[in-house]
Amino acid sequence: MTPAQTAMVADLSRVLDPAGIVTDPAAIAPWTVDWRQRWKGVTPAILAPRSTAEVAEVVRAAARHRVPLVPQGGNSSMVGGATPPEDGSALILSLRRMTAIRSLSPSLAVAEAGVILQTLNAAALTIGSRFPLTLGARGSATVGGLVSTNAGGTQVLRFGTMRGLVAGVEAVLADGTVHDGTGALAKDNRGYSLDQLLIGAEGTLGVVTAAALRLVPAVVARAVAWAGVADPAAALALLRRFQAAGDAVESFEILPAETLDAALAHLPDARAPLHGRHPWHLLIEATAASAEVEPPAAFVERVLAQALSDGLVADATIAASEAQAEAFWRLRDSLSDAERAQGPATQHDIAVPVDAMPRFMVEAAAACEARFPGTRASGFGHLGDGNIHFHVRAPRVVDRDRWFGKDAPAISRFVHDLVTQAGGTISAEHGIGQMKREELARLAPPGRLAALAAIKGALDPLGILNPGKLLAPASPPQ
Amino acid sequence: MTPAQTAMVADLSRVLDPAGIVTDPAAIAPWTVDWRQRWKGVTPAILAPRSTAEVAEVVRAAARHRVPLVPQGGNSSMVGGATPPEDGSALILSLRRMTAIRSLSPSLAVAEAGVILQTLNAAALTIGSRFPLTLGARGSATVGGLVSTNAGGTQVLRFGTMRGLVAGVEAVLADGTVHDGTGALAKDNRGYSLDQLLIGAEGTLGVVTAAALRLVPAVVARAVAWAGVADPAAALALLRRFQAAGDAVESFEILPAETLDAALAHLPDARAPLHGRHPWHLLIEATAASAEVEPPAAFVERVLAQALSDGLVADATIAASEAQAEAFWRLRDSLSDAERAQGPATQHDIAVPVDAMPRFMVEAAAACEARFPGTRASGFGHLGDGNIHFHVRAPRVVDRDRWFGKDAPAISRFVHDLVTQAGGTISAEHGIGQMKREELARLAPPGRLAALAAIKGALDPLGILNPGKLLAPASPPQ
Structure with missing residues (x-):
C-alpha cells in the first residue's frame, strides 16, 4: 500500500466493519481480473461498505487522501470497466x-x-410483477453495474435498455454528496437529470x-x-411482420449456422432445434401478461405459418414445453462462452440503424x-435493436501474442471504421471501459469528446472515480 | 446595442439572410414578454437562423463577442424561461x-x-401514426422548447414525458460544436448521454x-x-381500477367544482358535463390503436358502471360524439386562462408521489x-402523474402590488415547503426558468446545486447560453 492508501484504510477502519476491508491477496485476486481474462489489475484492498452512508464515507476518504476508487458489482464487464x-x-x-x-x-x-x-427478477415474480431486463450474466450482474453500463440484453426490443x-x-458523487433520485416522482423538472447522467457513466461520475x-x-x-x-434480410422482414401483427414479441435474436454449431459443440446435451441446415437461425419469444389477450403461441404460430407458406421462413418450430423453451434459450445464452472455447x-x-443491419452483417463479414x-467473421444477437455481437475468429494456426497484440486491434479498428461509416456505434450495450477507450477517442467527434x-472534470475534479475508464485521465490524481 | 452586440450582428449579417436579423422594436416586442406577462425583458435584436449550421455560426459569434443568447421557440414558457x-x-x-x-x-x-x-401531430397523423404528447399550448409550443423543458402534458400517464x-x-453546444444524436440508434453506450442532459436543460447547456x-x-x-x-382519494381509487382493468387510459385529469365553475364562466358556450353538483370532477380518456381490442367506450363504461354501482363515483357520462369529447377537453384546456381571468x-x-397526492391536495389547500x-387554494391537473397545478387565489379585495410583491412569494414559499416535506418537486413539468430559480436554490440539496x-460551468464556461435561467449566473460574461 502507498502511504496515502494506508492512511485512508486506517481512517475507514473506524467506519467499516472488519469484513468491509479486504486485504487478503487470495480473497482479492478473483476481483482483479475481468471475466474474459483480458485485464489483470492490481489492488491492495477491497472496500465493501454496507450502506449508502458508508459508501459516502469511503468516497470522502478517497477524496481526502487522493486515492482512486474502482466501483465494482458482479465484475462481469465485457470491456474491463x-x-x-x-x-x-x-x-x-x-x-x-x-x-x-x-x-x-x-x-x-x-x-x-x-x-x-x-x-x-425472482423478488418481482413473488408479487406477480417482473423486471423486464435479462442477460446472460444475470447470475452475477448487479443493479449498480446494470445502471452504470446502461445494460441492454434480450428484451430491449419491447422494454428498452x-x-x-x-x-x-x-x-454518491465525488465530493461525498448523496444524490437521491429514488423518490421516483413521475415528473420532476428541477434542472439537469443527474439520474440520466449517471446511467451509463461507468462509475466515472x-x-x-x-x-x-x-x-x-x-x-x-x-x-x-x-x-x-436464408439471410438477415429475411429475418428482419419476419420481425416487421410480427411487429405489424401485434406488440407481443420481446426477443428476436439472430445467429448464423456456424455459431449454432459452436453452441451445440459447447453444450454436450444440446440438440439442434430444427432438422436440416439453414444459413441463419432466429430465436423468437412472445409473451402475454394477461390471459385475456391472444395466447402468444397462437400469435407466433399465425405469423410463422404465413411466413412459411410465403417462403420467407424455411422452417420453424415452437417450443412444445417450458423445458424446450429453456433449451432454446440455453443455446442463445451460451454463445459467448461457446465462441470463447x-x-x-x-x-x-x-449497432447500426435497424433497417441497415441485415446488409451490414453480410457485407461487414465479407469485407473483414x-x-x-x-x-x-460473423455476427449474432439482437437484430430487432440493430445490435449484434460481431466476432472475428483468428485463423486456425495463429501466434496468440501476435493476434492479441497486433492483428485483433487492427481488425477492431477496421470493424469500427465500417460501423462509424454506417452511422453506427462502436458500443451498443457493453460500454467503453478500458477496451474501447482509445477507439472512442479516435472515432468520436472532437466536440463530443x-x-x-x-x-x-466538473463532477470529479480530483479524478478519483474509476480513472482511465471511458475517458483518459485528465492528469494523475494529486 | 452594445459595441459587442453591434459587432456580433455585423458578423452575422454575412451569414444570415435579412429576415434572420430582426431589429425593429415593434417586431421584437411580443417576444420579450412571457405569455403570463410576468417577465418583461429587453433585447435589441432577434436572430433567426434557418439551419443548424447557421445556429452554430450564431453561437460561435456569441462566444467570440461574449454576447449571451436566449434560445426561444413558441415563447410559451410558464416560468419565464x-x-x-x-x-x-x-x-x-x-x-x-x-x-x-x-x-x-x-x-x-x-x-x-x-x-x-x-x-x-398533424404530420404524424397523415401516415397513421401519432406523437403522443399534447398540451394546452400545442398551437404555439415548439419541438425545441418541448425538448428543452422536458414537457409533459395530458398523456404522460401512458406515454411519459x-x-x-x-x-x-x-x-449546438456553447463552443459551436454540433451534437447530433438524431441517428436514433436503439442502443448506444458511448459515454454520458448528452441527449438526456440537454432534455430539460432549458437551453442553458x-x-x-x-x-x-x-x-x-x-x-x-x-x-x-x-x-x-366526492374527493381526490375516490378519484385515485377509480384510476387504480382502470389501470387494473387494462392499459387504455391515457388521460386522467382532476379538477374541483370551483375550477369547473371558473371554466364555465370563462367559456360562454360551454355547458357543465354533469347534472347536479359534485365536489370533484374527472376527465378521463381511453384510446385504442387497433380495432381488434376492446373498444375504449366499452372499457370505460364497464369500469365506470361498476364504480357507480359501488358508490365510488357519484355520476358519470361518456361523450356521445367527437364534438362532445372536444367540448370536455375544451373545458380542461381552458383552465389556466379561466383562472387567470x-x-x-x-x-x-x-408533484408528489402519486399515492400521496389525494391527501396532499386536500391538506395543502386547507393549510394554505x-x-x-x-x-x-385548489389544485387541478394530472392526478395519475401525481402532478397538479396548485393555485392560490388572492382575496377578493387585494392590493395587486402587495400581492405580487410580497404575499404571493410568501405563499409560494409556504407551498414549496409543504411539497418538499412530502418528498415532492417544486417543478413537475414547467421547469425552473426565472420564476423558480431562487426557490430551487433555497430548497435543493447543496450538493445537487x-x-x-x-x-x-463545464459546458458553458463563458455563460452565453440563457444566463440566469435555472441557475444564477456564475459571473457576468466577460
Missing part, C-alpha cells in the same frame, strides 16, 4: 454487500446496487448505490420459437474476411 | 424558422426545433436544433368520459387557506 489499473494505485469499492431490496410494489422496486439481477427502466438513481426500477406485470404465457431463414477471437458490440485472410471530458 | 433579461445584454435566438420535418416513418419523426407541436419520447437530440421523436400508432377509437366524485393568483406546478386568510452549477 470494473478492473483496477495495473499500477496498484486504486482500491476496489465493492457494492456487493449492499443487497437490500428496499421496497417492492407492483410497478416499482427500489434495489441496492449489490442486488443480483436474478435475485431482483436500463435508461428507460430506471425511474431514479441513488448515488458517481457511485451508484441504489436504483428505483420500473416493473411490469408478470408473464402469464410465453411462446418461444426457433426459425431458419473456439479459440482466439476479437469481439465487437456494435477479405481484408484479413484466414479469419472468420471535449464535452464528455468537461463533464468528467 | 425564454424571456430575455431586463438589462438588454442578451439577444434572442429564435428557432422559429427551423420548421422542417426532416423525416417521418411510422415509429420516428425527426423534426427541427421550430416545428409547432400541432403541426407535428418528453424524456421518454425523445430518441435523440441535435443541438446547448441550443436544441432538432429531435428524433418516437411515434406510436394513431388512435382508431377513443372514449372521453366525465365523472363526479378570475384575478390575481399564484400558481404552483408541483388557514395560513393566508382570504385566499382560496453544486453538481448542476459544475455541469453548467
Whole structure:
C-alpha cells in the first residue's frame, strides 16, 4: 500500500466493519481480473461498505487522501470497466454487500446496487410483477453495474435498455454528496437529470448505490420459437411482420449456422432445434401478461405459418414445453462462452440503424474476411435493436501474442471504421471501459469528446472515480 | 446595442439572410414578454437562423463577442424561461424558422426545433401514426422548447414525458460544436448521454436544433368520459381500477367544482358535463390503436358502471360524439386562462408521489387557506402523474402590488415547503426558468446545486447560453 492508501484504510477502519476491508491477496485476486481474462489489475484492498452512508464515507476518504476508487458489482464487464489499473494505485469499492431490496410494489422496486439481477427478477415474480431486463450474466450482474453500463440484453426490443427502466438513481458523487433520485416522482423538472447522467457513466461520475426500477406485470404465457431463414434480410422482414401483427414479441435474436454449431459443440446435451441446415437461425419469444389477450403461441404460430407458406421462413418450430423453451434459450445464452472455447477471437458490440443491419452483417463479414485472410467473421444477437455481437475468429494456426497484440486491434479498428461509416456505434450495450477507450477517442467527434471530458472534470475534479475508464485521465490524481 | 452586440450582428449579417436579423422594436416586442406577462425583458435584436449550421455560426459569434443568447421557440414558457433579461445584454435566438420535418416513418419523426407541436401531430397523423404528447399550448409550443423543458402534458400517464419520447437530440453546444444524436440508434453506450442532459436543460447547456421523436400508432377509437366524485382519494381509487382493468387510459385529469365553475364562466358556450353538483370532477380518456381490442367506450363504461354501482363515483357520462369529447377537453384546456381571468393568483406546478397526492391536495389547500386568510387554494391537473397545478387565489379585495410583491412569494414559499416535506418537486413539468430559480436554490440539496452549477460551468464556461435561467449566473460574461 502507498502511504496515502494506508492512511485512508486506517481512517475507514473506524467506519467499516472488519469484513468491509479486504486485504487478503487470495480473497482479492478473483476481483482483479475481468471475466474474459483480458485485464489483470492490481489492488491492495477491497472496500465493501454496507450502506449508502458508508459508501459516502469511503468516497470522502478517497477524496481526502487522493486515492482512486474502482466501483465494482458482479465484475462481469465485457470491456474491463470494473478492473483496477495495473499500477496498484486504486482500491476496489465493492457494492456487493449492499443487497437490500428496499421496497417492492407492483410497478416499482427500489434495489441496492449489490442486488443480483436474478435475485431482483425472482423478488418481482413473488408479487406477480417482473423486471423486464435479462442477460446472460444475470447470475452475477448487479443493479449498480446494470445502471452504470446502461445494460441492454434480450428484451430491449419491447422494454428498452436500463435508461428507460430506471425511474431514479441513488448515488454518491465525488465530493461525498448523496444524490437521491429514488423518490421516483413521475415528473420532476428541477434542472439537469443527474439520474440520466449517471446511467451509463461507468462509475466515472458517481457511485451508484441504489436504483428505483420500473416493473411490469408478470408473464402469464410465453411462446418461444426457433426459425431458419436464408439471410438477415429475411429475418428482419419476419420481425416487421410480427411487429405489424401485434406488440407481443420481446426477443428476436439472430445467429448464423456456424455459431449454432459452436453452441451445440459447447453444450454436450444440446440438440439442434430444427432438422436440416439453414444459413441463419432466429430465436423468437412472445409473451402475454394477461390471459385475456391472444395466447402468444397462437400469435407466433399465425405469423410463422404465413411466413412459411410465403417462403420467407424455411422452417420453424415452437417450443412444445417450458423445458424446450429453456433449451432454446440455453443455446442463445451460451454463445459467448461457446465462441470463447473456439479459440482466439476479437469481439465487437456494435449497432447500426435497424433497417441497415441485415446488409451490414453480410457485407461487414465479407469485407473483414477479405481484408484479413484466414479469419472468420460473423455476427449474432439482437437484430430487432440493430445490435449484434460481431466476432472475428483468428485463423486456425495463429501466434496468440501476435493476434492479441497486433492483428485483433487492427481488425477492431477496421470493424469500427465500417460501423462509424454506417452511422453506427462502436458500443451498443457493453460500454467503453478500458477496451474501447482509445477507439472512442479516435472515432468520436472532437466536440463530443471535449464535452464528455468537461463533464468528467466538473463532477470529479480530483479524478478519483474509476480513472482511465471511458475517458483518459485528465492528469494523475494529486 | 452594445459595441459587442453591434459587432456580433455585423458578423452575422454575412451569414444570415435579412429576415434572420430582426431589429425593429415593434417586431421584437411580443417576444420579450412571457405569455403570463410576468417577465418583461429587453433585447435589441432577434436572430433567426434557418439551419443548424447557421445556429452554430450564431453561437460561435456569441462566444467570440461574449454576447449571451436566449434560445426561444413558441415563447410559451410558464416560468419565464425564454424571456430575455431586463438589462438588454442578451439577444434572442429564435428557432422559429427551423420548421422542417426532416423525416417521418411510422415509429420516428425527426423534426427541427421550430416545428409547432400541432403541426407535428398533424404530420404524424397523415401516415397513421401519432406523437403522443399534447398540451394546452400545442398551437404555439415548439419541438425545441418541448425538448428543452422536458414537457409533459395530458398523456404522460401512458406515454411519459418528453424524456421518454425523445430518441435523440441535435443541438449546438456553447463552443459551436454540433451534437447530433438524431441517428436514433436503439442502443448506444458511448459515454454520458448528452441527449438526456440537454432534455430539460432549458437551453442553458446547448441550443436544441432538432429531435428524433418516437411515434406510436394513431388512435382508431377513443372514449372521453366525465365523472363526479366526492374527493381526490375516490378519484385515485377509480384510476387504480382502470389501470387494473387494462392499459387504455391515457388521460386522467382532476379538477374541483370551483375550477369547473371558473371554466364555465370563462367559456360562454360551454355547458357543465354533469347534472347536479359534485365536489370533484374527472376527465378521463381511453384510446385504442387497433380495432381488434376492446373498444375504449366499452372499457370505460364497464369500469365506470361498476364504480357507480359501488358508490365510488357519484355520476358519470361518456361523450356521445367527437364534438362532445372536444367540448370536455375544451373545458380542461381552458383552465389556466379561466383562472387567470378570475384575478390575481399564484400558481404552483408541483408533484408528489402519486399515492400521496389525494391527501396532499386536500391538506395543502386547507393549510394554505388557514395560513393566508382570504385566499382560496385548489389544485387541478394530472392526478395519475401525481402532478397538479396548485393555485392560490388572492382575496377578493387585494392590493395587486402587495400581492405580487410580497404575499404571493410568501405563499409560494409556504407551498414549496409543504411539497418538499412530502418528498415532492417544486417543478413537475414547467421547469425552473426565472420564476423558480431562487426557490430551487433555497430548497435543493447543496450538493445537487453544486453538481448542476459544475455541469453548467463545464459546458458553458463563458455563460452565453440563457444566463440566469435555472441557475444564477456564475459571473457576468466577460
